[in-house]
Amino acid sequence: MTRGTPSRPFLLSALLTLSLAASLAACGGAVTGAGAGGGAGDGASGTPRRGGTLVLGENGDEPACLDPHQLSATNTTVVDRPIFDSLLWQDPAGKLHPWLASSWKVSPDGLTYTFELRHGVKFHDGSAWNAEALKANFEHMRDPATKSPLAAAYIAPYKDAEVTGEYTLEVRLATPYSAFLNVLAQSYLGMISAKQIKEAPQTTCEHPIGSGPFVFGKWVKGQNITYRRNPDYTWGPPGAAHTGPAYLDGLEIRFLAEDATRYNALASGEVNVIDNTPPVNVPDVKSDPGLRFASIERPGHPFSIWLNTSRAPFDDVRVRRAITLAVDRRAIVDSVSFGQWKVAGGFVTPSTPDYAGDPEGKISHDEAEANRLLDEAGWKRGPDGIRVKDGRRLTAVALDTGAVPQNTQILVQAQAAAAKAGLQVKIESVTSQVQSDRTASGDFDISVGIWTTNTADVLWIQYSSANITTPDRRGQNTTRLDDPELDRLLDDARKATDEKTRAGLYTRAQARLIDLAPAIPLYNRPSLVSRQSTVQGLGWDNAYGAVNFYDTWLDR
């Protein structure tokens, strides 16, 4: 043999064993090597100091572009909030406050919004924030050339706007839209320099210019994004702990895709903060005197198992209800998240306005009822335990990319629960492109997903028959649910101009969804943020439930 001397296999196996030993050693470091002792308490203590660069370890879900209007990526708020301010600020209780808008008025018919804008705000390129700039942003969001996957949908009822004064914009909607002000508080609708939108719209992706507390520095794709402080910043959000420029000189967001790598980077002191703390490591963080842990629950639709209601077997509501009851959601969520995620209480999360939950406890774990429903639907147990009807076996195809280990775990455990009830689930490993295409075209039975937004209008996005994907338009109604009664409730809630009416309609819509069972709501996804104890004043963007560094400082 010219290659592969007898020692070669030894070498290779030794390498595998070594890498194992290395990760063991790295984990051992978590206990002792976490740097400065635990002198500092939780939250902001002592006098904030200026200076230093904070490094955040983020997961591998790197946005393809930094223009917030062009994004639907989960990490948009984390990477874009430092650069971009919004018109409104949402407080932890869900109430909206003035930010780049100093006040606003809504006409009684809910069709005209008049925004008075804050004076003295400047974008990073020196251009001024005014009514023209706000109008340019609305037009940019809905411009087909922007190909906005989210912002455009969030302002879909926007018709036109009229500049009635340097700092006054009158916005007209085609239909009343109760979620309009809420979505304006999200980073996806952050305000971009109007000068850049007009003069160089092709640069908004790679060189974003906003008015935020940090100025975009450099983006090395697949690696990191760096920011530096905006020294002119005096328009921090109303909920902030301080005014004026940010304390940090700079910020670096480093993409560390591997869960273990990200956690070890924090434990070894290589990064100051990590987002998406692997649930398995949360107890390690909590028991480490040099580390601190904090979390915030995200509003919107809980992480769920989508069931394709447009084809057999899930076109039968009894089969959908049966699998919902067959799955022990608590056992799955607890085991996958090591107790770090809360089991979903309904079709929106409790941190969403107009949350109604599941007052009758219909989304419970009840195997007997699951079996009864399947019997009633005509599916009889076959010799191998899998049910059969008219010679057809009760099977369903689940799509999984394998990219998120927790999602695979959820599917594997749900698969076992379904098999017990007589439903055979086949998990197909596919690429994310194939998964995206097949969920859009309806060529699947089971898929998983989540939609985070700060209004119950998420139900219209996910379940209105208007949002079923057609050849012309990509909609977000993954389950392809088409229920006239639900459509009417969601449309009416959307157009309601009165808060009470809206809340009543959303309560009925949530109850209707529990009966229709188009999805199995699993857990309310939190942002799990871990930091070294020297990091003080960590804040949140409440409209999305993501970490915010405006008030943050390093206690060195």
Added chain:
Amino acid sequence: MKGIRPGVWLAALVLVLLVAAALAPHLFTGQDPLAVDSARTLQPPSAEHLLGTDENGRDVYSRIVFGTRTSLLLGFGAIAIALVGGGLLGVLAGLGNRFVEGLIMRLSDVGLAFPELLLALVVITVAGGGTWNALVAIGVANIPNYARVVRAQTLSIRRSTYVEAAHALGLSGPRVVLRHVLPNAVKPVLILATIGVGTALVAGSALSFLGLGTPPPEPEWGSMLSTARNFISRAWWYGVFPGAAITLTVISVTVVGRWLRLRSEGRTS
């Protein structure tokens, strides 16, 4: 069999057990390797779960036992492909004219320039993942190795007196190749291949580790190791035992292969 070191006996015993586990895993465990239990995830080794449970509450021991078949299949199957492919090309190069020999050998030089795992990754990128594709990928990547050795053997046998004698006796060309050249050229390569099995097994595990080999939920040692690395701070048993299974198998295959080689060379260990 006097004079055989106990280590070789031990390695042979391990191999026998592994082959038995691959053929009849049910004899070694009463538990279903796919049985999920959400309430008992990442449990440490106990009487009920000898090597603990994994992130879905499945029994690690029975997953290792049931994973033996796939892992051995990857090792032996890949080398079988390399042996057949490399053997044919090698004999062809050894007996063919200058042009055929040049073509085969230059191609094999190009193949040898790349590490096996890299070649396997290229094959998988084109053909897609999965156990069988991984097997073929590793096998194909190993062909140049074997082609080269078989060619060298063929060249020396071709000029040996017994082959000349066979020709002189008037035997036909193909008959000489099939009856005399091929068996003698392949014999030493077979012994070397036992060592190659170890390399191929590790390569197969590496591919599964990267998520390109056996897809979940089927048990395979490399993919178990891959998932286990996320839970290593909580569940050492989950990563250590599949890793130990790979290491033990490769060492056993190599020890036995090495003994066979020394024996064939007329030396004793």
